[in-house]
Amino acid sequence: GAGVSQTPSNKVTEKGKYVELRCDPISGHTALYWYRQSLGQGPEFLIYFQGTGAADDSGLPNDRFFAVRPEGSVSTLKIQRTERGDSAVYLCASSLDGTSGYNEQFFGPGTRLTVL
């Protein structure tokens, strides 16, 4: 079956612009996670959805970042007024059930965001 997919694979934007990043999780996975990976670093948690609701958004750096998952499947990460410091690879992962921390998370290939 298909894995986690993310679009676009690359996004170049100008400072101050708005961007949307999309994640298609594995079918049937109720948990979905967004992470951000800067060059030379490990992924950092942004937000976690269980179904349609954001169960944990404590990793969002500020109110310019927002994410939705309206039907419990596809998720969109939205960044307003982008800054050069937002440049990173944004990773999406899904797991069968997020209520336990031991379920394997399957990662997508990421979206590389570059803010000029």
Place this chain on the structure above:
Amino acid sequence: AQSVTQLGSHVSVSEGALVLLRCNYSSSVPPYLFWYVQYPNQGLQLLLKYTSAATLVKGINGFEAEFKKSETSFHLTKPSAHMSDAAEYFCAVSGGSIYTGRRALTFGSGTRLQVQP
């Protein structure tokens, strides 16, 4: 709170030599521990995980890791390195009770493994 420390951002071994990548964790609750591998231009792939069953965990591609609670460690080993093992390796922790704790993964900063012919 949870955190992971990976000692050594770069490790270089000869083909056929032992691979040892170090990971120490901090967690206020019993942890679940993971090792992920990231090949160039590819997504993260799970190598193995510890979920409070056996302390010695075997994973894919001949890798294994041992959970040592007294040392708060979860080091990754492989008896004999192959050229194809060259990649970035990440240790991660999650866990918590049903009331608290983060379900998301907290990653270390990664260790880049180079394998010399």
